[in-house]
Amino acid sequence: MDTIDLRSDTVTHPTPAMRAAMAAAAVGDDVYDEDPTVHALQDYAAELLGKEAALFLPTATMGNLAAVLTHCARGDEVILSRKAHIFEYEQGGASALGGVVFRTLPVNFDGTLDLDAIQAAIRPEDVHFARPRLICLENTVIGCGGTPITPEYTDQVGNLARRHGLKLHIDGARLFNAAAALNVAPERLVRAADSVQICLSKGLCAPLGALLVGTREFIAQARRVRKVLGGGMRQAGVVAAAGLVALRDMRERLVEDHYTAQLLADGLAETEGVRVEPVHLRTNMVFFHLPEGVDSAAFVAELKARNVILRGKSPFRLVTHYYITPERVRYALSAMREVLAALRVTA
Numbered sequence: 001m002d003t004i005d006l007r008s009d010t011v012t013h014p015t016p017a018m019r020a021a022m023a024a025a026a027v028g029d030d031v032y033d034e035d036p037t038v039h040a041l042q043d044y045a046a047e048l049l050g051k052e053a054a055l056f057l058p059t060a061t062m063g064n065l066a067a068v069l070t071h072c073a074r075g076d077e078v079i080l081s082r083k084a085h086i087f088e089y090e091q092g093g094a095s096a097l098g099g100v101v102f103r104t105l106p107v108n109f110d111g112t113l114d115l116d117a118i119q120a121a122i123r124p125e126d127v128h129f130a131r132p133r134l135i136c137l138e139n140t141v142i143g144c145g146g147t148p149i150t151p152e153y154t155d156q157v158g159n160l161a162r163r164h165g166l167k168l169h170i171d172g173a174r175l176f177n178a179a180a181a182l183n184v185a186p187e188r189l190v191r192a193a194d195s196v197q198i199c200l201s202k203g204l205c206a207p208l209g210a211l212l213v214g215t216r217e218f219i220a221q222a223r224r225v226r227k228v229l230g231g232g233m234r235q236a237g238v239v240a241a242a243g244l245v246a247l248r249d250m251r252e253r254l255v256e257d258h259y260t261a262q263l264l265a266d267g268l269a270e271t272e273g274v275r276v277e278p279v280h281l282r283t284n285m286v287f288f289h290l291p292e293g294v295d296s297a298a299f300v301a302e303l304k305a306r307n308v309i310l311r312g313k314s315p316f317r318l319v320t321h322y323y324i325t326p327e328r329v330r331y332a333l334s335a336m337r338e339v340l341a342a343l344r345v346t347a
């Protein structure tokens with residue numbers, strides 16, 4: 001990647017090792033369940049997360065949607081955070097396509113939902129009520145700055161779900177960032193979950209793809225749902241090959257992205273008038289406010305002219321990834337300082 005693109009970790013390109021693996025991939029028709037590379041990826045993911053089986057899908061959005069539609073029938077209720085990606089940024093797909101009802105709860109700054117609030121949201125059997133069926137958690141929690149949630153908390157939610165006959169799904173689009181930040185095995189983070197979605201195309205750099213993991217029975221049903229959503233792919237081994245490199249070789253290095261995020265946050269905090277919030281980061285996201293009176297659009301345009309790509313307006317969110325090296329962080333910081341100085345003079 002030539003640009004210093006700080007908009008998201010979704011902008012990452014496949015690495016040379018991935019491109020080589022893609023060119024050499026053995027393939028078959030995956031709708032007939034005959035693609036050996038897809039099988040290898042699914043088996044690897046299931047083992048990594050300590051579950052029986054896995055399913056390869058084109059996107060994390062489809063992984064979440066297939067999970068909710070597999071767990072729930074029409075009219076069933078899903079309990080989740082008000083800021084959950086599934087609720088906020090996936091077009092309410094489970095409601096639109098599956099007639100599923102969302103019951104949203106406030107989220108704490110550390111990404112947790114109060115256990116009492118979850119408990120209170122689980123409706124008793126009554127002819128007036130939608131039937132609660134599923135709790136969804138997210139790890140890391142994007143609505144809370146990419147904070148990781150602990151296995152102990154996840155276990156508590158899992159116990160609560162089980163006591164009430166509910167299932168637990170984890171949107172683990174950035175699960176490996178959580179594992180790296182907490183220094184725990186990914187399997188431990190999802191032990192209490194009935195299903196987990198992991199994404200290959202964010203910090204792990206694969207060009208596309210996600211996996212859903214769970215019991216053999218759940219995955220067999222999810223496979224049917226994937227097909228009706230249009231996600232049954234044919235020679236998908238070409239992209240699964242990149243996914244295998246992503247899962248095997250790119251997980252452990254995510255701590256480097258957390259380091260560069262802290263470097264970026266520290267540099268911004270030392271920049272006059274800039275406010276970084278929160279100051280101590282857990283994973284790969286940095287949030288900052290521009291100094292009073294500085295125009296966001298002009299800031300973004302001037303940085304783009306210097307090859308640094310940002311998105312939105314103040315407070316900005318920056319996301320670090322494989323292509324954001326410490327040298328590039330230093331360049332981006334000096335570009336931001338130069339632009340701020342120029343914009344202050346003209347303001």
Ligand SMILES: Cc1ncc(COP(=O)(O)O)c(C=O)c1O
Nearest residue numbers: 059060061062085138142171173
């Ligand atoms: C937590 C979370 N879940 C799911 C998704 C959906 O990913 P995609 O847009 O690649 O389908 C995202 C995307 O950023 C995400 O942040």
